[in-house]
């Protein structure tokens with residue numbers, strides 16, 4: 001049999017995938033509910049929020065960690081089940097991820113699927129998993145420093161007052177703690193500028209705003225995400241938008257004229273080139289007798305000058 005060696009063993013010895021653990025997924029849902037219904041924990045730069053500290057061992061960050069490997073050294077994580085670079089549409093990525101998560105959950109709990117389309121909670125969970133993976137890939141040192149409270153923050157962490165929120169994601173601190181705004185507007189999720197997921201989110205926001213301009217796209221993005229050098233990223237993505245290119249692109253320009261052919265520019269003596277054309281028969285009516293008769297036309301063209309394009 002070809003496959004992993006663990007498949008030949010008993011089911012009890014198979015690796016356990018903590019990514020799709022039911023308890024952890026319940027925590028993900030609970031985090032979403034708490035974000036929407038309860039006031040968020042105010043961030044303190046350099047220290048974990050109380051709520052996060054209580055859920056530290058069963059949070060979304062743990063269920064997506066790259067270090068979560070079993071005794072057979074099988075990598076566990078949504079990034080190993082799907083290749084994000086094969087997706088161009090953000091909603092498509094979330095829907096497929098939600099189906100993958102549901103499929104594994106049903107297998108694990110031995111349940112039957114009662115719904116077809118992914119729910120909003122499943123889509124949010126899929127989004128959280130991908131963002132957590134991207135942040136862990138780009139800001140691993142910052143996350144480790146914040147978790148261990150080692151005070152060894154990078155320049156970006158100090159500048160943005162980064163902290164780990166209730167959803168186990170990196171958020172920016174800012175100065176809007178007392179504003180009556182949404183939690184994500186006061187503390188946006190940090191995204192790396194160069195990642196494919198960031199570009200997909202930028203393009204999705206641009207399309208969701210009916211292909212609006214850069215400033216509107218940036219304003220909508222900052223209601224939820226913080227992307228360093230966001231204006232440059234947004235401009236780059238908008239320049240690639242085919243729909244905007246069709247509307248805002250420049251009109252078709254007439255191509256440059258080709259050089260004149262040789263026979264029109266070289267000097268030759270008169271009558272060197274002649275032409276004749278013969279047409280007919282045409283019916284011509286005599287006005288005096290009203291009788292129709294045939295007529296023929298003979299056209300003779302003569303080349304007289306060398307510097308003219310029409311010399312006949």
Ligand SMILES: [Zn+2]
Nearest residue numbers: 211241243244
């Ligand atoms: Zn567009």
